Amino acid sequence: MKEEGWYTDPYRLHDARWFSDGTPTALVRDAGVTSKDPPPNTPYLDQPEPVPEKPSSVDEIRRADEAEKDSDRVQDAIWTIFTKSGPT
Numbered sequence: 001m002k003e004e005g006w007y008t009d010p011y012r013l014h015d016a017r018w019f020s021d022g023t024p025t026a027l028v029r030d031a032g033v034t035s036k037d038p039p040p041n042t043p044y045l046d047q048p049e050p051v052p053e054k055p056s057s058v059d060e061i062r063r064a065d066e067a068e069k070d071s072d073r074v075q076d077a078i079w080t081i082f083t084k085s086g087p088t
Contacts, residue, residue: 006051010044013037016051024048 002022009017013064014037017026024039029051 003048003050006053007048008046008051010048011042012039012045013040017048019048051065 003019004021005019006029007014007019007024009015010024011017014028014030016029017039018025018029026036026038028035028037
């Protein structure tokens, strides 16, 4: 099967490069920003490795919401312990 999707840039010019049917394309990504830069006519410097896709923004929001709830629970527990122990 030929590569399809985001892979590390085998030319080391960008963070990632889109491959289509096993061929590097002009679509590149740096720090999450997509742009175009045609691949050079030189041999690969590295073997391309698949780049894991970032989770959707819905997943990120859900995780951030859960983390905030966990933080609130911890703060509530600390406050309860503090107020029940009284002054020292």
